Amino acid sequence: MTTNSQSIDFIKCEEKLIKAEMTLRDCIKQKETLDKIDDILAKCDSRTAEKLSVTYKTSEHLSKEGKLILPLNIRGKMLGIGRHKERYYTKEELMKSALKYKGKSFPLKLDHREKESGSIIGMVDQIYWDNSNQCIMYKAHVNDENHARNVLDNAHTDVSATIYSMKAYNDKLGIVGLDLDFSELSIVPTGAYAGNSIEAVI
Numbered sequence: 001m002t003t004n005s006q007s008i009d010f011i012k013c014e015e016k017l018i019k020a021e022m023t024l025r026d027c028i029k030q031k032e033t034l035d036k037i038d039d040i041l042a043k044c045d046s047r048t049a050e051k052l053s054v055t056y057k058t059s060e061h062l063s064k065e066g067k068l069i070l071p072l073n074i075r076g077k078m079l080g081i082g083r084h085k086e087r088y089y090t091k092e093e094l095m096k097s098a099l100k101y102k103g104k105s106f107p108l109k110l111d112h113r114e115k116e117s118g119s120i121i122g123m124v125d126q127i128y129w130d131n132s133n134q135c136i137m138y139k140a141h142v143n144d145e146n147h148a149r150n151v152l153d154n155a156h157t158d159v160s161a162t163i164y165s166m167k168a169y170n171d172k173l174g175i176v177g178l179d180l181d182f183s184e185l186s187i188v189p190t191g192a193y194a195g196n197s198i199e200a201v202i
Contacts (some may be wrong), residue, residue: 006045024156042052065101071122071141072148076197078127078185084192087165087177091134097180098129098136107184108140110147112162114184121147124185136196147187151200157200 081091105123115118121144130137138159142148150156162184165177187198 016103033189048112066073068145068148068152070145070148072144072151073139073141073201074151074198075137075139075201076199077130077133077137077193077195078092078138078159079163079193080133080195083096083174084194087167087175088170088173089177089180090173093176093178094136095129097182100180101127101182106141106182109186110182111188112160112186114162114182121187124182133195135193139201140185151187151198156187156198158187158188158191159185159196160193161185 079089079094081089081094083089102175103127106127107120108122108124109119110121111119122140122142124138124140126139127136129135142151147156161182163177164181166179168176168178
């Protein structure tokens with residue numbers, strides 16, 4: 001009887017040992033898995049994060065610190081004494097024409113494209129005789145954003161007027177222009193009157 005009871009105890013102990021071994025193996029496997037996870041996390045933590053920042057400029061930064069309010073007011077010299085193409089324009093005729101246009105306006109265009117309505121980019125608001133510069137001065141405004149920016153960037157530097165006048169002959173001056181009318185003032189690459197100018201009024 002004693003031997004049997006000892007045998008039964010041995011079997012139970014063996015079963016317990018087997019279960020303990022299996023539990024131990026499971027624990028070892030879990031620990032290995034956890035160690036692998038820890039390694040992966042450690043590697044992830046050691047990585048540095050990269051940040052990409054992008055900056056960009058718009059055309060506004062190229063024109064007077066980007067500040068533009070339309071319409072852009074401009075002014076400058078329009079027409080002075082002398083022969084700029086075929087006709088000679090005297091001081092007297094220029095002064096008379098400036099007085100004739102007091103309180104009147106006419107289109108500001110591009111390149112004398114008189115028959116294209118799309119070439120109008122603004123209006124000439126006033127012309128007047130300036131005795132110190134000995135020429136007709138103008139004040140105008142530009143409605144078109146692109147050409148306003150070109151004025152601010154000094155890409156547009158010259159103007160030229162389309163003038164209708166009577167032709168007469170003077171013994172001293174040759175062909176002269178009388179009774180001047182202005183149909184438009186154009187922004188052009190190079191004006192015939194060498195003293196012409198454009199200046200933005202800001």
